[in-house]
Amino acid sequence: MSSKNLDTRTRILETAVALLEANQGRGVRMMDIAKRAGITRQALYLHFSTRAELLIATTFFLDELKGSEERLVPSRTAQIGIDRLDAFIEAWGNYIPEIYGLAKALLAMRDTDEAAAKAWDERMRDMREGCEAAINALVSDNMLSRDHSPQQATDILWTMLSVRNWEQLTIECGWPQKKYIKTLKTLARRNFVAE
C-alpha cells in the first residue's frame, strides 16, 4: 500500500530531475512536473507542500542518485595538500554540471523564498568545508601562499568554484568542461600554492 505511495513520490522526483536538467532549471512549473509524472498538479501537493520543498527534496534525491559523497573520497584521502586541492576541484567541478538545472532553479528562488535560501546556503556551506579542508591541507604542508590567510584563501576558492562562475565560463564563454577543470586547477595552484 505504502509502496504505491512511495512509487509516486520517487516518480515525481525523477521527473523533476529530468525536467530541470532538460530545461536548465528555467520555466519548470509545478504543472509541468505533475503532468510528466502522470498525476494532477494538485496531487503534487499531497507529496510536497510547496515548490521549494519539492526542489529541496530533489536535491537530496539527486545527491543519492549521483553519489555526491563517494565523489569526495579521492579528495579526502589525498596525502599531499596540492593533490587534495586538485582532487577537490575535480570532484566538485565535475559535479556542478550534473546538478546545474536544479541549482539554477533553487538559486532563482533564493531571493524570495526563505526555505529555498536556507537549503541553498546550507549546501554551499557544506561545499565551503571542502574548500577549507583543501586549504588546510596546504597549510599543513606549509605550502599556502603568503598572499592569503587560510580563511581568505578559503573564501577565494569557494568563490572561484561557485556554480555561477562555472555557468559563466562554460555556458557563456563556451569553455568545454575539461578546459574548465584544467584552468581552475591552474588558477588555484597559482593563487594558493607558494613557490
Added chain:
Amino acid sequence: MSSKNLDTRTRILETAVALLEANQGRGVRMMDIAKRAGITRQALYLHFSTRAELLIATTFFLDELKGSEERLVPSRTAQIGIDRLDAFIEAWGNYIPEIYGLAKALLAMRDTDEAAAKAWDERMRDMREGCEAAINALVSDNMLSRDHSPQQATDILWTMLSVRNWEQLTIECGWPQKKYIKTLKTLARRNFVAE
C-alpha cells in the same frame, strides 16, 4: 509643459534608484516605486511600458548619475599594462557597490525576461571589453602569463570581476570593499602577469 512630464519621469527614476539601493534590489514592485514617486501604479505605465523597461532606463540614468564613463579614464590612459589592469579593477570594482541593487533586480529578471536579459548581457559585454583591453595592454608589454591565451585570460578576468563574485566576497564573506579591491588586484597580478 514637457518639463513637468520630464520631471515625473526623472522623479520615477530617482525613486527607482533609491528604492533598489535601499532594498538591495529585492522585493521592489511597480507599486512601491509609484507610491514613493507620488503617483499611481498605472501612471508608471504611462512612462515605462514594462518593469524591464523601467529597470533598463534606470541603468542609463544611474550611469549618468554616477559618471560611469569618467571612471574609466585612468584605466584608458595608463601607460603600462599592469597599471591599466589595476586601474580597471579599481574602477569597475568600486562601481559595483553603487549599482548593486539595480544589478540584482535586473539579474533576477534575466532568466524570464528577454529584454532584461539582453540589456544585462549587453552591459556585461561592455564590461568585458574593459577586461579585454586590460589584458591586451599586458600582451603589448609582453607581460601576459604563458598560462593563458589573451582570450582565455579575458574570460577569467571577466568572471573574476562579476557582480556575483563581488556579492559573494563582500556580502557573504563579509569582506570590506577595500579588501575586495586589494585582493582582486593581487589575484589578477598573480594570474595574468608573467614573472
Added chain:
DNA sequence: TCTGTCACTTGACACGGTGTAAATTGACAT
C-alpha cells in the same frame, strides 16, 4: 458483500504581481 481507507481526481477559488483598458478630473494654453 458491505464498509472503510487511501491515493488521486475534478473543479473551484484566493492571492500577489504585472499589464491593459475606459472613463474621468484638473490644470494649462490658445
Added chain:
DNA sequence: ATGTCAATTTACACCGTGTCAAGTGACAGA
C-alpha cells in the same frame, strides 16, 4: 470656451502558486 495632456479611478485579464471540498475507484478486512 475648447482642446490637450498628465494623471486618476476603477475594473479586469493573465500567470503561477497554494488551498479546499466533494467525488471516484481500487483494494483490504470482516
